[in-house]
Amino acid sequence: MFGLSFSGFTAPWWFLLLVVVALILVGYVAVQRMRHRRIMRFTNLELLDRVAPKRLGWIRHVPPVVLVIALMLLTTAMAGPTAEQRVPRNRATVMLVIDVSLSMEATDVKPSRLKAAQDAAKDFANGLTPGINLGLISFAGTASVMVSPTTDRASVAKAIDNLRLAESTATGEAIFAALQSIEGFAQVVGGADGAPPARIVLMSDGKQTVPTDDGDDPRGAFTAARAARDAKIPVSTISYGTTDGSVTIDGKSQAVPVDDESMKQISELSGGEFYKAASADELHRVYDTLGEQIGYETKDADASKPWLMLGTLAALLAAGSALLIGQRLP
Incomplete structure (x- = not known):
């Protein structure tokens, strides 16, 4: 009241x-x-x-x-009289982009980066307001659209459970794939009011390795972030993991420290927000914050x-x- x-x-x-x-x-x-x-x-x-x-x-x-x-x-x-009131958004598009590179097997976040990320992502998906169309993209060496934007949370949750690890990290390709998915969805649902507002939520634990770790490559992460800014689609980034992470590849232990700087720069270039999560609890809190920001808006109501x-x-x-x-x- x-x-x-x-x-x-x-x-x-x-x-x-x-x-x-x-x-x-x-x-x-x-x-x-x-x-x-x-x-x-x-x-x-x-x-x-x-x-x-x-x-x-x-x-x-x-x-x-x-x-x-x-x-x-x-x-x-x-x-x-009118007063500001937080009301659920009745139309918006969100693409959840999750890194599934081999570094996500690290156990610095218990039980592992990937398992904790799956649990938090499902909570995020299920907690979004009904008017949000949510899609899912996973990326390692390439980006795959697992679920196109939809209000069916069950399909997104099932796809999150089916995430599998692969080599390399193509962050730029993942952002470009998200932009393309949002554009295609907007052409279908856009009416007299235009396309619904959109946002990309990108969670990654390491630097881009494909095409290179140089984000300014034409298909790189920084170039993709600028394209998102031009499309007025901010990218909220979650830098996930710690500096102590490591994985075993071909019998050898390999350090996989989190890369905060590149994730922060992606958010700044796109006009989004940067978040850091070094534990499962922190990741849940970040997703809760994003859910509040994305799912609700402030309007002058009666x-x-x-x-x-x-x-x-x-x-x-x-x-x-x-x-x-x-x-x-x-």
């Missing part, structure tokens, strides 16, 4: 009624003074005390004062209901107190 606050009014001209309310208040004060002067015309005040009914004092003014307050509250309600309720209650209180105190309506 909204509080008694507002950020604007949709029909402020209704406040002109407050002039009428002010005139009513002035008229009431004037009538009370006239009544007092008429009473003072009696020269025999002792006789007046015997024949006149007992005066109620200040309490007799309670019903009209409460009535004026009710009129002010109801006028505010009719002026259409806030007249509490004003209308209080105005009505005040009017009823004015009527009840008038009957109780003066045996008549105000």
Whole structure:
């Protein structure tokens, strides 16, 4: 429920009624003074005390004062106050892009980077608001569209469970694949309001190795990030893992430290946000934050209901107190 606050009014001209309310208040004060002067015309005040009914004092003014307050509250309600409210998005597209290179087998994040990433990604998918169309891309040496944007969370969760590790890291190709998937989906669902807003959520633990680790290659990560910025599709990056990660490849232990800098640069170039997750719990918190940002938006919504309720209650209180105190309506 909204509080008694507002950020604007949709029909402020209704406040002109407050002039009428002010005139009513002035008229009431004037009538009370006239009544007092008429009473003072009696020269025999002792006789007046015997024949006149007992005066109620200040309490007799309670019903009209409460009535004026009710009129002010109801006028505010009719002026259409609005307040900022977080509401679920009814249309948006999100591509979840997950690194499945061999470095994701590292166990610096328990039970492994990949298993923890799968659990957190499924929670993220299931927690998104119903109006979000979610797609999934996995990437290692190449990028694969596992699920095109859809509101069917079960298909995304199943695809996340089926992620398998492979060699190399083609981060740029993954971003380009996400952009292409979003563009294709927008052509199908875009209507009079245009394409729905879109975002890419990229989770990776290491540097790009395909085509090279140089992100400025025409098919590299930094080039793809600039293309995302030009398309007004920000890339939120999650740098996942620790500097102590290692995997065993062909019987040899190989260090696979997380690469924060490249992930941070991708987010900055695309206009997105950078997040770091060095544990499963941190990854869950990052996804929760993204779910809040992506799934909800702040809008000015109607806030007249509490004003209308209080105005009505005040009017009823004015009527009840008038009957109780003066045996008549105000």
